[in-house]
Amino acid sequence: MESHDHEQLVPLDGSRRSFLGVLLGLASTFVGVLLAIPVLRYIFYPVTASAEDSNWVEVGSLASVSDVQTPLRRTLDLKQRDGWLETASQPIVYIIKEGGQLKALSAICTHLGCTVPWDPGRNEFVCPCHGGTYSADGTHISGPPRRSLDSLETKVTGGNLMVKYQYFRPDVPYKEVIS
Template sequence: MSDSETGRRPAAERPLEDSSSTDACTEATGAEAAGGRTSSTAKRDVPSDQGAEVRTRRSFAVQAVTAILSVLLVIIPLIPCLGFFLTPLLRRKGAEAGSGRRDAEGFVRLDIDPTALPEDGSPVMVTVFDDEIDAWNKFPDQPVGTVWLRKTEDGRVLALSTICPHLGCMVDFRPGRRDFFCPCHTSAFDLNGQRLNQIPPRNMDELEVKVADGVLWVRYRTFRAGTPEKIPV
């Protein structure tokens, strides 16, 4: 059967495929593949700025947590030690600020009614109770000393320490002579605490006293014996 009968054009008349277009497509495809491989290789070889920043933040967080834990490991064992050493200071500060029998001014409440003092001026010995603080120990309401109390001619209350300013013995009251007398070395004082001989280096130690709301308060203190000056101890 002839070409005319089959309707096909003769081979000589068929258009030839454009070899240049085919080559161009092949080259483009190869270039794209090569470019893809090059880009992938570049991505693998060169780290991104974002990844470096993440690693930096992670490293900083690890260092910060490590530093905090190290500080805590040092501080936590020291807390009981700090409490051990600060307790005496805090207790002493609390005692000075007012606690128990002591008020904020340092006066100690006495267990005697001011109206119970004799009108004739005779002295009465009264025991002073206070919180006794010895470093880390606190003993509330302990006897810390004694004082002589008397009502003076003008109606005020006079408080005198019972400790002799000579060498620290206890001063007694002699009702028959109406004076104070130290039996250790015969020091003698009148009812106002003024010395009657030259044995003691100074007069009896007068203490501050006040009456508030019918309650008698005294600022109890002790002083160095054997000195002309009144030196607190």
């Protein structure tokens, strides 16, 4: 008599099948999450990146500004991000030295926002719009401005002087950040 020694395929019972199903489900979810992370980071980067970070802008190498004697005019290349919107501008700052420390002043007149040039002949800042004047360290001397020139935060990163560029409310006696 011939013996039929065929291997018999044992059907998976229900619990085994559902266990494999769960395992596969978990694995594909895991891979899905892994793939989604960079995409989500890309999509939400503009929201999570704070506007504060985008206010820091490079002035130049520390060596190029460290021996400043009179206010040194510098035009910045500022790119600010607000959500998905990026704006570019070229604000002007003055680098000064006070008590051996480098400082930065906004060149925006605190009266009504004209750009204030340094007048080396008079040794003071003189606003061309309404004649407001400020001393070499930005202190208000005369004319309609109600406060001194606004100082800006600075730091040194990788040998470069950085300025945190901000705009302040004009024509008020106190310094208030508006962007």
